[in-house]
Amino acid sequence: MRNFIFYSNTININGNFNDIHTNRIDIAINSIIHAFFISNGIRKHINFNLFINNSDYRLIKIESNINTPWSKKDILKLLSLSLIKFNKKKIKNPFPGIYVDKIRFIDLLNSYKENNIYLLDRKGEYIEDVEIKNPVFIIGDFLGIPKEIKKEIKDMVIQISLGDINYFSSQVIMILNYYLDRMDYYKDYWDTSYKFKYG
Numbered sequence: 745m746r747n748f749i750f751y752s753n754t755i756n757i758n759g760n761f762n763d764i765h766t767n768r769i770d771i772a773i774n775s776i777i778h779a780f781f782i783s784n785g786i787r788k789h790i791n792f793n794l795f796i797n798n799s800d801y802r803l804i805k806i807e808s809n810i811n812t813p814w815s816k817k818d819i820l821k822l823l824s825l826s827l828i829k830f831n832k833k834k835i836k837n838p839f840p841g842i843y844v845d846k847i848r849f850i851d852l853l854n855s856y857k858e859n860n861i862y863l864l865d866r867k868g869e870y871i872e873d874v875e876i877k878n879p880v881f882i883i884g885d886f887l888g889i890p891k892e893i894k895k896e897i898k899d900m901v902i903q904i905s906l907g908d909i910n911y912f913s914s915q916v917i918m919i920l921n922y923y924l925d926r927m928d929y930y931k932d933y934w935d936t937s938y939k940f941k942y943g
């Protein structure tokens with residue numbers, strides 16, 4: 745499994761988004777697109793944890809599922825409905841492959857005790873000098889991971905770097921997927937090209 749944890753400091757947990765830029769939810773959406781979608785296909789082994797810490801905690805876990813009712817154009821609506829259904833009716837599995845909960849960051853990391861947890865940080869060890877095995881990757885949003893959280897999880901994570909360029913979160917995910925593709929690590933995808941046949 746390819747596990748990603750995206751840490752958001754700003755997304756509204758109420759699920760009311762006016763547009764794609766509300767509280768920079770676009771960054772999470774671009775990251776989700778680059779985690780799952782390839783040209784004419786959807787990756788089969790992705791587990792994407794959108795963790796939100798903004799007035800309260802929320803976790804939206806998205807697991808590869810061919811029955812998730814989405815395309816890369818309507819992820820905003822899917823996230824919005826998922827949060828609203830959880831907040832109003834405590835629905836934890838609003839759509840196939842989507843799970844919502846209220847959980848602390850440390851408890852999320854504790855649920856990955858069997859994995860190696862890699863924190864993406866420019867100042868970490870260069871990725872090619874580290875063994876990547878059974879990974880969970882933590883990626884920050886445009887504000888990065890808060891200092892106090894970094895301190896709290898210091899002994900649980902291995903800090904790795906992609907080099908000295910400060911990439912967008914979504915670019916980091918794309919690079920990681922490419923890196924894992926080169927390792928032949930859970931590379932399969934569903935071919936969705938049948939949806940795009942014209943004429």
Ligand SMILES: C[S@@+](CC[C@H](N)C(=O)[O-])C[C@H]1O[C@@H](n2cnc3c(N)ncnc32)[C@H](O)[C@@H]1O
Pocket residue numbers: 863864865866867882883884885886887888889904905906907908909910911912913916
């Ligand atoms: C746009 S950057 C965040 C910038 C933020 N001001 C900071 O300094 O953390 C988004 C996230 O991508 C990851 N990232 C960006 N460039 C990276 C690099 N060269 N190596 C490792 N991780 C990187 C980090 O997890 C970062 O929190």
